Amino acid sequence: MKRIKNTIFFIIILLSVSPIINAQTVEDIIAKHIKAHGGEKNWEAIESMNIKGKFTAFSIEKDFFSIKTQNGSYYSERHLGKHYVKEAFNGKTGWTIDPWQEILFPRDLNKTEINVFCQKAEFFTPFYKYKEKGHKVELLGEQKEEGVDVYLIKLTRANGNIEKWFLNSKTYLEFKYESLWVDFAFPSPGQSFFDDFRTINGVVIPFYVERTFSQRSRIKQIESIEFNTQIDESLFEIAKSKEIKKLAFLYGNWDVKVEVWTGRGGWYPLGSTVSNIKFEATNMLQEKINYDRIMPQAKIINYSYNSSTKKYRLAVFNNFSSTIEVFEGNFDGNDFFADNVSISYGEAESKTVFSQISISEIESNSFIMEIKQSKDGGKTWNASDKFSYKKKE
Amino acid sequence: MKYIHKPNYYFLFITISINMKKKMQHLFLSGLLLFGLINLGFSQTENPESWIQFRGHYRAGLSTDKIAQTDWLTKKPELIWKKEIGSGFSELIISDGIIYTMESEQIDSVTGSEFLIAFDDATGKELWKTKVDSLFIDIDGWGNGPRATPTIDQNNIYSFSGNGKLTAHSKKKGKILWQVDFVKEFGSTCPRWGFSSSPLLVDDVLVMEVGGTEERAFMAFNKKNGQIIWSKAKGDASYNSPLLATIEGQQQIIFANRNILYSFNSKGDTLWTYKMPFAAPMAMPVLIEPNKLFVSAIRPTGYFVVEIKNNVATKVLNGGNMQNDFNSCSYYNGHLYGFHVAALRCISVETGETKWTKRGYGKGSLILVDDKLLVLSDKGKLILVEAKPDAFEEKGFIQTISGKSWTAPSFYNGKIYVRNLTEMACYKLN
Numbered sequence: 141m142k143r144i145k146n147t148i149f150f151i152i153i154l155l156s157v158s159p160i161i162n163a164q165t166v167e168d169i170i171a172k173h174i175k176a177h178g179g180e181k182n183w184e185a186i187e188s189m190n191i192k193g194k195f196t197a198f199s200i201e202k203d204f205f206s207i208k209t210q211n212g213s214y215y216s217e218r219h220l221g222k223h224y225v226k227e228a229f230n231g232k233t234g235w236t237i238d239p240w241q242e243i244l245f246p247r248d249l250n251k252t253e254i255n256v257f258c259q260k261a262e263f264f265t266p267f268y269k270y271k272e273k274g275h276k277v278e279l280l281g282e283q284k285e286e287g288v289d290v291y292l293i294k295l296t297r298a299n300g301n302i303e304k305w306f307l308n309s310k311t312y313l314e315f316k317y318e319s320l321w322v323d324f325a326f327p328s329p330g331q332s333f334f335d336d337f338r339t340i341n342g343v344v345i346p347f348y349v350e351r352t353f354s355q356r357s358r359i360k361q362i363e364s365i366e367f368n369t370q371i372d373e374s375l376f377e378i379a380k381s382k383e384i385k386k387l388a389f390l391y392g393n394w395d396v397k398v399e400v401w402t403g404r405g406g407w408y409p410l411g412s413t414v415s416n417i418k419f420e421a422t423n424m425l426q427e428k429i430n431y432d433r434i435m436p437q438a439k440i441i442n443y444s445y446n447s448s449t450k451k452y453r454l455a456v457f458n459n460f461s462s463t464i465e466v467f468e469g470n471f472d473g474n475d476f477f478a479d480n481v482s483i484s485y486g487e488a489e490s491k492t493v494f495s496q497i498s499i500s501e502i503e504s505n506s507f508i509m510e511i512k513q514s515k516d517g518g519k520t521w522n523a524s525d526k527f528s529y530k531k532k533e
Numbered sequence: 534m535k536y537i538h539k540p541n542y543y544f545l546f547i548t549i550s551i552n553m554k555k556k557m558q559h560l561f562l563s564g565l566l567l568f569g570l571i572n573l574g575f576s577q578t579e580n581p582e583s584w585i586q587f588r589g590h591y592r593a594g595l596s597t598d599k600i601a602q603t604d605w606l607t608k609k610p611e612l613i614w615k616k617e618i619g620s621g622f623s624e625l626i627i628s629d630g631i632i633y634t635m636e637s638e639q640i641d642s643v644t645g646s647e648f649l650i651a652f653d654d655a656t657g658k659e660l661w662k663t664k665v666d667s668l669f670i671d672i673d674g675w676g677n678g679p680r681a682t683p684t685i686d687q688n689n690i691y692s693f694s695g696n697g698k699l700t701a702h703s704k705k706k707g708k709i710l711w712q713v714d715f716v717k718e719f720g721s722t723c724p725r726w727g728f729s730s731s732p733l734l735v736d737d738v739l740v741m742e743v744g745g746t747e748e749r750a751f752m753a754f755n756k757k758n759g760q761i762i763w764s765k766a767k768g769d770a771s772y773n774s775p776l777l778a779t780i781e782g783q784q785q786i787i788f789a790n791r792n793i794l795y796s797f798n799s800k801g802d803t804l805w806t807y808k809m810p811f812a813a814p815m816a817m818p819v820l821i822e823p824n825k826l827f828v829s830a831i832r833p834t835g836y837f838v839v840e841i842k843n844n845v846a847t848k849v850l851n852g853g854n855m856q857n858d859f860n861s862c863s864y865y866n867g868h869l870y871g872f873h874v875a876a877l878r879c880i881s882v883e884t885g886e887t888k889w890t891k892r893g894y895g896k897g898s899l900i901l902v903d904d905k906l907l908v909l910s911d912k913g914k915l916i917l918v919e920a921k922p923d924a925f926e927e928k929g930f931i932q933t934i935s936g937k938s939w940t941a942p943s944f945y946n947g948k949i950y951v952r953n954l955t956e957m958a959c960y961k962l963n
Contacts, residue, residue, distance in 0.1 A: 196895065196912075198675065198937070199895050199896055199911035199912065199937040199938070199939065200936075200937050201912065221673070221674055221675075222673070222674030286887075286889075286890040287889060287890070287924075329833075333892060335892075335893075348893075350875070350892055350893075352874045352875060352876075354831075355831040355832075355856075355858055355874065357874060357875030357895060357896060359895070
């Protein structure tokens with residue numbers, strides 16, 4: 141009887157400690173998760189992935205492609221409803237062309253978007269070398285999620301953002317994760333679901349990813365993946381806006397001859413100077429030029445394109461007089477004209493003399509810029525200043 | 534076709550059962566429950582043989598008909614016909630062998646027309662079409678053309694265009710009998726995605742969400758001549774359609790507008806109002822017999838259920854686990870089936886518990902036929918699913934139409950009808 145009692149006691153003790161024996165640490169789970177994805181060794185052999193497939197947004201399915209690199213770069217082009225969206229990320233910063241935001245040129249990402257692009261750029265799982273990346277993990281427990289048994293892991297990324305990852309407790313592959321996503325550049329809680337895991341070149345990749353955030357639903361279905369293809373690194377650099385690219389002939393270092401129109405009717409040389417014009421932003425060229433015109437003139441001219449008015453805009457800051465003048469105009473491919481006749485802002489309100497800037501005689505290594513003035517509201521223009529640009533050797 | 538007014542069996546039961554002995558009560562209870570189940574307790578004036586308005590019978594997205602072919606894994610339903618249709622989101626309504634719906638034709642990027650159109654149910658052949666308005670053009674690119682679903686009675690059809698014209702047509706070739714322009718006559722502002730609220734017939738009165746100025750959010754029109762019978766409340770034109778329900782023995786017209794849930798009787802008297810935890814739900818309120826209403830929106834606050842007692846609405850349940858976008862849930866046996874954002878889901882209306890979730894159908898739609906769900910994915914895949922809370926169980930699928938499919942299917946006489954912006958199709962299920 142005593143032996144039976146002891147046996148029962150032993151079984152009870154064994155049963156009571158078995159969950160402790162079976163309990164897995166977060167490290168165990170992550171190790172199995174990496175193994176389920178094909179193992180570290182196979183992933184280390186992959187430098188880049190060129191991914192093609194179908195992307196569904198607003199219930200419309202269209203082709204997409206994206207590029208991911210081991211070092212955290214990401215590039216993608218896809219249809220989003222009626223618009224075509226491009227996005228790029230170099231691991232730290234990135235840019236997008238998203239016409240839904242009524243900006244048709246590449247723009248820098250905001251902080252919320254950078255967080256999301258970090259997630260989009262994830263090579264396969266944030267748990268891969270998570271310590272090296274500076275992430276922290278914590279096992280929150282086991283639970284059922286939409287009928288699936290999962291381990292719930294809290295991931296605190298190096299940037300401080302927190303995500304909840306739900307790993308299938310049978311396969312150790314990700315079932316879903318919850319994170320802060322982005323909707324029209326604003327933060328929005330999101331959920332990402334993973335399915336259709338396939339083995340390709342020894343690594344396991346979800347070919348179906350569904351994301352929901354606010355009322356949106358996006359589905360990515362991968363059709364093909366090419367590994368270690370040649371990647372054009374320039375893709376990750378912010379592109380210039382299409383319109384500002386048309387002014388690329390201004391780019392460079394220039395020798396500039398400065399002349400003024402005399403009352404007797406002729407150009408009088410004031411001497412020469414230098415000008416430096418460079419792309420300062422995706423939609424802006426900036427010129428810096430100093431010259432003497434009785435008084436010293438130190439000008440910074442920003443050339444940009446205003447997509448709402450569909451006009452080029454020049455903002456001329458004179459460092460000597462501390463004034464700003466704004467001009468708007470057009471470029472037909474041969475000649476550029478901009479004036480401040482219809483510009484309305486503080487200093488321009490009481491203006492009686494208007495100015496016009498024109499650029500003409502454009503060659504590969506030279507162009508002429510002229511300034512004219514009008515005292516009749518832009519009906520007639522009189523010559524004032526002339527700048528002959530010649531590219532420095 | 535005959536329209537029958539059904540008495541409210543629940544109240545009849547309560548009254549009679551009080552006066553009966555226990556045994557008799559049990560017998561009577563069983564009989565009535567069976568009868569009630571067959572009739573699903575709805576007390577509205579429709580012939581269940583037809584699908585005559587938005588969301589079909591009782592605007593509940595259900596048919597009490599049966600599906601004979603319940604295994605699509607081994608045998609797919611037979612295609613009867615498939616054809617092209619002009620852009621529009623209106624459901625297909627069917628009565629006496631004729632399909633009525635709305636569509637559009639675009640001439641250039643800014644002009645076109647909207648039509649009421651009729652097809653032969655057996656062949657899909659176009660019978661006639663009548664121009665009702667200029668084309669509503671969706672600036673976001675979701676799809677041009679009409680949004681609302683027409684409603685029909687014995688002789689006429691009532692359509693509502695994307696630009697806000699309510700039109701009465703004769704069933705004979707769609708001849709226009711009268712027309713009211715909500716923008717011109719009531720100062721309504723066209724919602725960003727077009728006028729979308731489907732006309733509701735209450736006896737001889739056509740009830741509409743108008744969104745007009747000067748307390749003309751909701752209006753009732755004489756269906757014979759379009760004359761105004763009553764107008765009520767302040768509110769904008771939204772994307773929600775009114776529900777007609779019998780609660781506590783009285784006919785109630787339910788509107789969800791801005792952040793208020795309204796109940797009016799057929800004379801336009803306000804019975805009760807309830808402040809909702811969200812604004813502008815697009816999915817229709819769903820009646821949970823005998824006296825509860827479920828309302829859901831695609832917001833984190835999700836849904837709420839109110840119980841109506843003595844014309845007072847009291848919240849009895851709420852949760853974020855069912856967030857309907859533009860398509861509504863169907864209720865069956867204590868559970869709601871619908872799309873939580875873009876996942877098909879079943880929840881209990883008693884506890885709010887999620888019973889199951891199935892992904893992969895996008896922002897689809899569904900109807901309930903007998904004890905089966907006919908689920909249309911947002912890409913035109915039609916899936917047969919058991920309407921049961923235990924687990925998701927698919928009984929097969931067919932790819933019916935291709936492309937974005939946001940319009941819910943219709944069911945009539947053993948056949949399922951689907952449409953999207955470019956195609957429509959009919960499949961035989963019995």
